[in-house]
Amino acid sequence: MNKIVREHYPVDRLPEDLREGIEGPYVSVVIETEKSAPRPQLTWQELRAKLKERQVSVTTEEAVARIRALRDEWER
Numbered sequence: 001m002n003k004i005v006r007e008h009y010p011v012d013r014l015p016e017d018l019r020e021g022i023e024g025p026y027v028s029v030v031i032e033t034e035k036s037a038p039r040p041q042l043t044w045q046e047l048r049a050k051l052k053e054r055q056v057s058v059t060t061e062e063a064v065a066r067i068r069a070l071r072d073e074w075e076r
Contacts, residue, residue, distance in 0.1 A: 004031040 006029045011022050014029075042050070058066075 002033045005029070 008026045009029045011019055011025055011027055014022075014027070
């Protein structure tokens with residue numbers, strides 16, 4: 001992975017969209033290459049729907065059995 005670091009970089013040399021909200025004359029800039037394209041951002045509704053699809057319901061007895069098994073592993 002390639003990485004470029006510039007410390008004490010003048011803010012006025014940054015592109016306009018990167019200067020927004022920066023106070024002070026200098027910044028540290030770190031640039032890293034990405035190996036893959038960014039994943040698309042999901043809305044809260046889409047995320048909830050995906051999580052709902054993956055939910056597996058378990059009975060209380062199954063949940064208790066799983067917890068007891070995990071607890072027993074730690075007690076050994």
